[in-house]
Amino acid sequence: MLFDVNLNSLQTAVTPDGMRSRVAGAYSTVNYGIRPxxxxxxxxxxxxxxxxxxxxxxxVGGALSVLWLLNSPIPRIRSLEPGEQLTLHGGAERAGRS
Incomplete structure (x- = not known):
């Protein structure tokens, strides 16, 4: 549940309004489709x-699955304010949604 709350918040913040339902649908299809x-x-x-x-x-596989996040900018995101730059820990910035 902790992962889902953080993922949904980040996904909502960075996905344009017109694409949000498509992204959520694709994510749900892959997430629930792979379970069987x-x-x-x-x-x-x-x-x-x-x-x-x-x-x-x-x-072991579940514990190692966090390794893909090591090179990802996701753990370094510090701000998700609408209309602002996404501030990454360490000084890097990415454009926020418009």
């Missing part, structure tokens, strides 16, 4: 390698 595939893969892994190995693999 993950369930099937988890079941197959548990069948062949055992439940304990599958759960350890899922836990």
């Amino acid at each position: 595939l993950g369930a099937v893969v988890g079941g197959v892994l548990a069948t062949f390698f055992g439940l304990r190995a599958t759960l350890v693999t899922a836990a």
